[in-house]
Amino acid sequence: MRIITGKCKGRLLKVPDSKLIRPMTDRIKESIFNYLNNIIDFNGIVVCDVYAGSGSLGLETYSRGAQAIHFIEKNFKIIQTLKENISSCKAEEYSQVFNIEAKRFFGKTPIIQYDLILADPPFFHDDIYDVYNLIIQNDFIKKDGILIMQRSHQTEEKDIENFQLKPEKRIGDSNIFVLQPEY
Numbered sequence: 443m444r445i446i447t448g449k450c451k452g453r454l455l456k457v458p459d460s461k462l463i464r465p466m467t468d469r470i471k472e473s474i475f476n477y478l479n480n481i482i483d484f485n486g487i488v489v490c491d492v493y494a495g496s497g498s499l500g501l502e503t504y505s506r507g508a509q510a511i512h513f514i515e516k517n518f519k520i521i522q523t524l525k526e527n528i529s530s531c532k533a534e535e536y537s538q539v540f541n542i543e544a545k546r547f548f549g550k551t552p553i554i555q556y557d558l559i560l561a562d563p564p565f566f567h568d569d570i571y572d573v574y575n576l577i578i579q580n581d582f583i584k585k586d587g588i589l590i591m592q593r594s595h596q597t598e599e600k601d602i603e604n605f606q607l608k609p610e611k612r613i614g615d616s617n618i619f620v621l622q623p624e625y
Contacts, residue, residue, distance in 0.1 A: 443457055445498075446468070448504075455497070455498055455501065456526055456530075457495075458495060466499070466592060474592075477611070478590070482558060484507040485507035485509075487509065487558055488510045488554060489503045489508045489557065490511075490556045491512070493514065493515065493561060494514055494539075496523060496527055499562060500512075501531050504536055505531065512537075512538050515541065516541065518541060544570075548580060549576050555581060555583060559582070559589040561573070565594035565596070566597065574591075574604070590618065591618070591621065592618055593617045593619060595617050597617075605621060
C-alpha cells in the first residue's frame with residue numbers, strides 16, 4: 443500500500459497484521475481520489491478517516507494538502523501501525539488519533555465539522571448506517587462537505603435502502619458511495 447501523489451508520493455505504508463481489517467486496494471483508492479480531485483480542493487481541509495486501519499485514506503489527503511486529519515480506529519493494536527504510518531509521513535502535527543468506536547465518536551457533540559469524511563468500514567457490519575445517521579444528525583460534516591464510503595457490492599440493496607441513494611461507482615466487489623448531506 444502506498445501514497446499515490448503529493449508530498450508523500452510513493453511512500454509505502456505498513457498494513458496492520460490483523461484479520462480485522464481489509465486494506466483498500468490501490469486501484470480503488472486511485473479511483474476515489476481521481477473522483478475527489480474533480481470536486482474538492484484538498485489544501486487546508488479538515489478530514490476524518492473513519493475505520494482508519496493503516497490510515498491510508500487520511501494520509502493520502504495529508505499528502506495532497508489537508509491541514510488536519512482525525513483518524514477513528516477502535517483497535518489498539520491496529521492503532522500502533524497507524525501511528526507508525528503517520529510518523530513515516532511526518533504528519534504528527536496534522537493528525538489526531540481517536541481510539542474509539544465510530545458510533546461512540548459520532549454520538550458525541552462534535553469538536554469540529556469536517557470538509558471530508560472517508561469511511562472504509564468492515565464490509566458486512568451494519569453499524570455504518572447508525573454512524574452515517576449520527577454524522578448527519580450531530581452536524582459533523584460541513585454544509586458543503588462530502589462523505590465517501592466503500593461498501594461491498596453484496597450489501598448494495600441494503601445500502602441503497604439505508605443511504606437513500608445508489609453507489610456512484612462500482613469497482614470489483616466494491617461500491618463507492620458519495621453522500622452529500624442536505625441541510
